[in-house]
Amino acid sequence: MILDFVSADYGWLPALDGLEMSHVLFKPGKNCDSYFINDNILVQVEKAMDILKNYYLQDKHIFIFDKATTHKKWLATAPSA
Numbered sequence: 001m002i003l004d005f006v007s008a009d010y011g012w013l014p015a016l017d018g019l020e021m022s023h024v025l026f027k028p029g030k031n032c033d034s035y036f037i038n039d040n041i042l043v044q045v046e047k048a049m050d051i052l053k054n055y056y057l058q059d060k061h062i063f064i065f066d067k068a069t070t071h072k073k074w075l076a077t078a079p080s081a
Contacts, residue, residue, distance in 0.1 A: 016055045022048035038073040
């Protein structure tokens with residue numbers, strides 16, 4: 001699974017120097033990378049925000065997320081399905 005941010009103006013979100021990317025290559029499942037949880041989303045968003053801050057200051061940016069239960073922050077002690 002590839003997770004990334006896309007812009008109507010720029011397409012996928014790369015840094016202009018081509019060295020930084022906001023995409024994540026992820027293999028979901030019990031025997032792979034586990035599951036993409038809230039903490040993973042926060043790391044990816046922070047990376048994307050750094051790229052926007054360093055290369056796209058001239059634009060206004062809005063992040064939109066769906067309300068998938070996998071995006072919800074759970075207690076560390078909560079059971080995972």
